[in-house]
Amino acid sequence: MEGKQTEIAALGEFGLIDRLTKDIELKNTSSLKGVGDDCAVMEYKDTDVLVSTDLLVEGIHFDLTYVPLKHLGYKAAVVNFSDIYAMNGHPRQITVSLAISKRFTVEHIEALYSGIRLACEIYGVDLVGGDTTSSRAGLVISITCIGDAPRDRIVYRSGAKDTDLICVSGDLGSAYMGLQLLEREKVASAGQADFQPQFQGKEYLIERQLKPEARRDVIEALEKEGIVPTSMMDISDGLSSELLHICKASNVGCRVYEDRIPIDYQTALMAEELNMNLVTAAMNGGEDYELLFTVPLHAHEDIKKIPGIKVIGHITKPELGCALITRDGNEMTIRAQGWNALLEEAQADSATSAPPQSETAKTGDKTEAGDSKAEA
């Protein structure tokens, strides 16, 4: 970052918070009191309250070598909004807690906050509180999002029923391919001062990775069409993993068709360039933040009215298990491979024929190779 840099010590914690949160206006009627007291205060008389929380750790969830701080702030907020939409609700407030190591300046944190505040503005969310402290190693961002929905519209993971249609919004695998591209250019740039990364024609992949959007439009379209999904999740860990969550919570099985999985042209090109299995990327690549949901069979005609929604399969009885039907008609058992092990498996024949590998790498011993995009 260029320009004037101010040490955080020059402002102090309270001075920094004042600077970051000045001019914040509360826009939602549910927001009664924001930053500046022991608690934020809200009113939810007529709707149920939804709460979701996410913890992002430098070196695990993001790599500041290629992630601009403003984008990071935007994404950190949006992924929380996505959890609220995944319940068929609307995000209303967030709290933002930061642990900051001493290599960050006031201007760095302002850039991060400008992304968070931009996301709040676009999605109509109020920033109502948080905590700011120091850290010995890197940046930690913890965001909690509060939202709401009328009780009869809240959608859990557990409501999918036999014969329901399985739908996804947008396309899958592009954020993961964007990450691969950023990682490749990071390696290529090592030690070169004037390095120019090669992103031409691949801007969509970069944007999907660095500046994802939450699917408010889908939630609004479902409401407009009078559709309440029977189950729903957002796709953060990969389609395979989320399908298994829904099937487990709903005690059902599923059949998903390989040729129905929505994949963008740039994703396909990039997979070929990197010699990676495309379906693997689409099934297990994470961070799409698309919505995965099920609707009753009779909603088929209504679903078709919503642009960008694709029916990729259907729910079955539990004893049939969860399977992907490949283009050649074979059934492959779906396993929660997780998007971390993808590179190791890039040469494997199929997304789903890889050895069973649950998300054990997410915490603990395999920390560095685990939850880390940077290392994936």
Add this chain to the structure above:
Amino acid sequence: MEGKQTEIAALGEFGLIDRLTKDIELKNTSSLKGVGDDCAVMEYKDTDVLVSTDLLVEGIHFDLTYVPLKHLGYKAAVVNFSDIYAMNGHPRQITVSLAISKRFTVEHIEALYSGIRLACEIYGVDLVGGDTTSSRAGLVISITCIGDAPRDRIVYRSGAKDTDLICVSGDLGSAYMGLQLLEREKVASAGQADFQPQFQGKEYLIERQLKPEARRDVIEALEKEGIVPTSMMDISDGLSSELLHICKASNVGCRVYEDRIPIDYQTALMAEELNMNLVTAAMNGGEDYELLFTVPLHAHEDIKKIPGIKVIGHITKPELGCALITRDGNEMTIRAQGWNALLEEAQADSATSAPPQSETAKTGDKTEAGDSKAEA
């Protein structure tokens, strides 16, 4: 920690979460859905919703050399409850996010969680969600607490009025002295395998530091006596700092009397032993988690009925500023020294005559000496 140790990788993220959150029963009628979906779901038809959040970072907020993980979990939860009580509300739900480095085992995290769950049980709070991820450096704990209060009972910092009485619960400075004691014994123990720390007769100080309690009893007593404070905060950064917050938010001044500040006998002995100024410790030592509040003058008789509440001074017009009246009748301007700079000032003549020093050390350049108890 002794006994069987299980690597977190052996369970995986979802396996770990299952193990930590199994058997959790939701007890509050406001808790509709807990762990296991994209969001927790709550109902708050008749009361306003209060939200508070705290981020605790290893090496900054806690030192695992002498803080047992179960105590750490208990304290991390309780300090969040304290923020809700400080609004005159009741905590109802928490979400718990953890970033865990690979030196921690499943049993370590179970110990941490057992403390969190014990606090929840004692204070009647439901654990409804969270996030678990890996960390490259140490343990990070982010807790968000949701509570509620009827609108006409919520107490902000901003309601103090001229002539109001200033009250505090319990005693001050003991948690800070407990920290000094723990630090002293840590230094003394360096390199000695069989070291026995010297805590005899000082158990109260250790307990105040390692296992603080939130003052639910005070909130209940105020309700029973029909008293709604005009302003309130919990004392986490030290009495001086919190008094200035209330006076700034309320646009008033204050007079506090040195001889009215409640100090425990063990605190006084320890200050003498360490050659530290006792009033400095009581005014600026942090982590007391007592309640500081103001009531109208006419509530004086009612306040006297509540055990353990002490009137330490009164609110004034803003132009009179904020001052401590010393035992010899002098007026010392109150400054937010913060409890971090205390050791440097231990030899100073008075708690309040030290040079102006705001909490600039909390973040940024002075990270290590800043927000860190371990370094204080």
